[in-house]
Amino acid sequence: MVHKDLEEYAGVLPPKLLEEIEEQAPASKRKKVGQIVYDEYMKARVDAGESVGLISAESIGEQATQMTLNTFHFAGVAEMNVTMGLPRIIEILDARKAIKTPKMEIYLNSPYNKGKDIRQIALSIKDTRLGELVSEYAINIFEFVIDIHLNAEKMQLLSLTPAKISKLLDKALGKVTKITDAGENKISLQLKAKEDRNLNTLYKLKEKIKDVHVKGIKGIRQVLPVRRQDEFIIITAGTNLKKVLALEFVDPTRTITNDVHEFAKVMGIEAARHLIIEEVYRVIEAQGLSVDIRHIMLVADTMCVTGEIKGITRYGVVSEKSSVLARASFETPIRHLINAALLGEVDKLNSVVENVMLNQPVPIGTGLPQLRVKE
Amino acid sequence: MATEVFLNGKYVGTVDNHRDFLDSLKTERRRGAISNNVNVQYEEHLDRIHVETTRGRTRRPLIVVQDGKSLITDEIIQQLQKGELTWNNLVEKGIIEYLDAAEEENALVAFYERELTPSHTHLEVSPLAMFGLVTSMVPYGNFSQSARLLIGAKNQKYGIGLYTANYLHRLDMDVNILHYPQMPIVQSLTHGISRNEKHPAGQNVVVAVMSYKGYNIEDAIIINKGSVDFGFARSTYFRPAVAEELRYSGGLTDQVSVPDKEVKGYKSERDYRHLEDDGIVYPEAVVGPEDVIIGKTSPPRFLSSLDEYSLAGNIRRESSVGLKHGENGVVDFVVLTENGEGNKLVQVRLRDQRLPEIGDKFTSRAGQKGIVGLIVPEADLPFTSNGMTPDIIFSPHSIPGRMTVSHLLEMLGGKTGALGARKVDATSFSPEPEERIRQELLSLGFREDGTETLYNGQTGERIQAKIYVGSMYYLKLRHLVANRIQSRARGPIQLLTRQPTEGRAKEGGLRLGEMEKDTLVAHGASLLLKERFDSDQTLVPVCESCGVIAIHDSVKNKRHCPICGEGVEVSDIEISYAFKLILDEFKSLGLYPKMILESKY
Known part of the structure; x- marks a missing residue:
């Protein structure tokens, strides 16, 4: 509830500002402080007709020319290889679906984040395929049987038993094979159908066995437990946010991915917008450059206004432009023109590029005010 | 194995x-x-x-x-x-x-x-063998960063000097000759080996390292008007103009002569005023922009059967050789000869004296190049207690970042050499010891560190700081502003787009590009931007009913629409010609770009 002295500013000034005034200004000066804050706030607003988008583009672009093309960058000793620099910025702003180095930072709930058994926890998330646990394959081409010798050490580390693996194998390949023998760290598989029994399918089966998922969450290719301040977190290569968040030891409030699209799907568009801002800002900072965060916010906003993430590409934000000429002036003009002609689109000449093309005053700054003639 | x-x-x-x-x-x-x-x-x-x-x-x-x-x-x-x-x-x-x-x-x-x-x-x-010919000519080369050494060597190649002694008998392209070339006082072994005295390319000048009213910021240098008057960095530019009497099929040839007034493309009588009866200029004629120096006419380009019998037939084409826009000079030398194919060949050499001016490029041999920022009357320059003024004022800010110690050492060596009337050996890796040069300078009655007390030339006040003054070998580089300066307010336009032509040779405009446009938009200077882009502004009549460009019949002073015919409302709109072109292109694509007109107010 806003204090009586500040009532007139409710809804005009942001609630956080009002709160701050109330907390920090002495009661006697509250009204006066309110007035000063109001004046300053109004002064700091962007003027009507200011081309904020262009200024953002220039502000980011100017700095971006300084960026090194150094793609890979290790941000510390025990960090993972992550795309940084210009390629990463391009990747984010283009809203690429498949990013070069997907990565997660998994925060853990209280008892687990102390570092005890952190390796075990990390490994339990890692997407493990059977191939990694096998020490040897023995192929019997007469019986069409594959003997799988398992690495006992690795099995123990992942707390897996041959019985469990047999079950998984049966689930994955049960349709074509049957388990003929399951002994101590050894499983034998035979091709079921007689007509399938040839060398080719046998070798193909071996490849399939390698790829059987035995443990962890699909998509998490690598795990790395890292100490961050006074707790342990797990950094992963490869992401699967939805599955990870469902784990009971994971702190869902802080765990993030660097895949903007995935984040939008799981956490919503607002969160994705925030992620875009943070990711871009982090890259710029890492290069030792400084861009006002509000420029990046504006970019992130335009990418997210529609409710889904649109990249700054001809398929994304640019295709949303209302002006045919503006769209045509940015990549693949003929396609845009012909589609516009088919739909009978009308260009109202409301923004900058079209007006430059026609050599008319652009509706920005001094081009905005118009004369109104008395009737 | x-x-x-x-x-x-x-x-x-x-x-x-x-x-x-x-x-x-x-x-x-x-x-x-x-x-x-x-x-x-x-x-x-x-x-x-x-x-x-x-x-x-x-x-x-x-x-x-x-x-x-x-x-x-x-x-x-x-x-x-x-x-x-x-x-x-x-x-x-x-x-x-x-x-x-x-x-x-x-x-x-x-x-x-x-x-x-x-x-x-x-x-x-010798360690000097590490360097190439030109690099080994940088004095005290081993005292500078390798990158600067390379720049110093590279710049020397562009120095104006005496490239050959028989230049008066040659017709080379783009020739610059320095008027009073000197041997460097501070030289390396290579200068002797390469017989540099036969083709020197610079002059020994007195350099003071100080600021002068901010006119030597960003590597600019100040030069002394008095030195210019005494011949410092004075050079002559030579350029040949060539015309050949080409033979065409059908026995037709070009003709070197003063063109008739009937000739197609006849310029004006004034432009031909320097030509003598043979159609060639006389030597020592002072010619200016667009003046013709070799009058020439060519046969008509396309000889159609119709033209041959017509009255106006046999009209020849003007193809004289003249000076370009902004070019000046004196006719130096005229050759009338025959080329290998037996065609008449006329060659005219133009000469133009080039005094150093603001914008000309100069360099020392240490990779410290700069442009003339100001030419100051001798009276206004700071002077030493002997009453001497420096020829060049060099900015001290050019030194620390580039670490060109060789530049500083050359000044010291040059000063000693000039005062002691001797050459100083500054061969890289084995120069005369600095200590000995300093002692010699001291014995000549100067401060051993090369600094001197200077007095403000305008007020006479003593300058508090001691100024480092010395003699250096400076080169005038061949990148002269006179050959590069470009500006235009109006001028030729391209046929297709009606936008200004591009490039200095075509008297073109300076393009305000996409990014430059953005800066104006960012400032909200909308109307300024429009005005800047007005170069191809056109009035286009548009049919109000179908929105297509209409036709203005200037004979009847009537407008009609190519689609709707006469009797429709046609209004003029102001658009860039480039947009009119793109509308035409749309039509060629099979699109119908309909313009919906509205009153502006």
Whole structure:
């Protein structure tokens, strides 16, 4: 509830500002402080007709020319290889679906984040395929049987038993094979159908066995437990946010991915917008450059206004432009023109590029005010 | 295992003992039994021997070392001094041999004789041999960063000097000749070897290192008007103009003559005023922009059967050679001759004196190039207690970041040399010791660190700081503003787009590009932007009912629409011609770009 002295500013000034005034200004000066804050706030607003988008583009672009093309960058000793620099910025702003180095930072709930058994926890998330646990394959081409010798050490580390693996194998390949023998760290598989029994399918089966998922969450290719301040977190290569968040030891409030699209799907568009801002800002900072965060916010906003993430590409934000000429002036003009002609689109000449093309005053700054003639 | 041997990259066989093979090959070469152009390399990791005899390998001379001793003995040096031995004798004797890049890989080369050990194979003739011809001409080169040394060497190649003594009899393109070239006071060994005195390219000037009213910021230099009047950096620019009487099919030829008034493309009588009866200018004519110097007419371009019989037929085309826009000069030399095909050839050489002006590029030999920022009357320049003013004022801010110590040392050496009336040896790696130069300067009555007390030329006040003053060799570089300056307010436009032409040769405009446009938009300077882009503004009549460009019939002074016919409302709109063009292109695509007009107010 806003204090009586500040009532007139409710809804005009942001609630956080009002709160701050109330907390920090002495009661006697509250009204006066309110007035000063109001004046300053109004002064700091962007003027009507200011081309904020262009200024953002220039502000980011100017700095971006300084960026090194150094793609890979290790941000510390025990960090993972992550795309940084210009390629990463391009990747984010283009809203690429498949990013070069997907990565997660998994925060853990209280008892687990102390570092005890952190390796075990990390490994339990890692997407493990059977191939990694096998020490040897023995192929019997007469019986069409594959003997799988398992690495006992690795099995123990992942707390897996041959019985469990047999079950998984049966689930994955049960349709074509049957388990003929399951002994101590050894499983034998035979091709079921007689007509399938040839060398080719046998070798193909071996490849399939390698790829059987035995443990962890699909998509998490690598795990790395890292100490961050006074707790342990797990950094992963490869992401699967939805599955990870469902784990009971994971702190869902802080765990993030660097895949903007995935984040939008799981956490919503607002969160994705925030992620875009943070990711871009982090890259710029890492290069030792400084861009006002509000420029990046504006970019992130335009990418997210529609409710889904649109990249700054001809398929994304640019295709949303209302002006045919503006769209045509940015990549693949003929396609845009012909589609516009088919739909009978009308260009109202409301923004900058079209007006430059026609050599008319652009509706920005001094081009905005118009004369109104008395009737 | 046997070592594989390759001759000029091709496998020829094997040898059992590569060491013996290499040794005998080298001794035979040094003995003269094998050509000294043969080089041999042993690739240890592949156990291969490469023998090279091909042309085009860069090779450099080195003194042969045997058992840690240079083959050049005191006796040989004495013989050399007496002239009993020459370089070629040493090469023949195998005392000096040339190594290519490959053989150098197997050599261990010492810089100085005192560094020799038994494992050394060669001795550098001089550390100076590391440098090329021009690089070794940078004084005190070993005191500067290598990058600056390279820039210093590169800049010297653009210096205006006396490139040849017979320039008056030549018709070279784009020639600059310096009027009073001098030998550098501070020079290196290479200056003597290359007989630099025959083709010097700069002048020794007095340089003061200080600021002057901000006109020497960003590497600019201030030059003394008095020095200019005395001939500093004065040069002449020569440019030939050529015209040939070409022969065409049908027995038609070009004709060098004063064009008739009937000729197609006749300029104006004024433009031909310098031509004599033979259609060529007279020597020493002072010509200006667009003046014709060789009058020439050509036969009509397309000879159609219709033209041949028409009254106006046989109209020749004007194809004279004239001066370009903004060009001035004096006709220096006229040659009338015949070329290889037997065509009449006229060559005219133009001459133009070029005084140093603001924007001309100058450089010292230390890679400190700069542009003239201001030319100051001698009276206004700071002066020393002897009443001397510097020729050039050089900004101190150019020094620390670039670390060109050679620049500073040259000033000191130059000052001593100029005062002591002698040359100073500044050969890289073995210059005269700095200490001795300082002592000599002191004995000549100057401060040994080269600084002097200067007085403000305008107020006479003493300048608090001691100013570093010295003599340097400065070069005027051939990038003269006069050949590059460009500006236009109006001028020729392109036929297709009606936008200004591009480039200085075509008297073009300076393009305000996409990014420059953005800056104006960012400032909200909308109307300024529109005005800047008005260069191809056109009035286009548009049919109000169908929105297509209409036709204005200037004979009847009527407008009609190509689709709707007459009797429709046609209004003029102001758009850029480029947009009219794009509308036409849309139509060619099969699109119908309909313009919906609205009243602006």
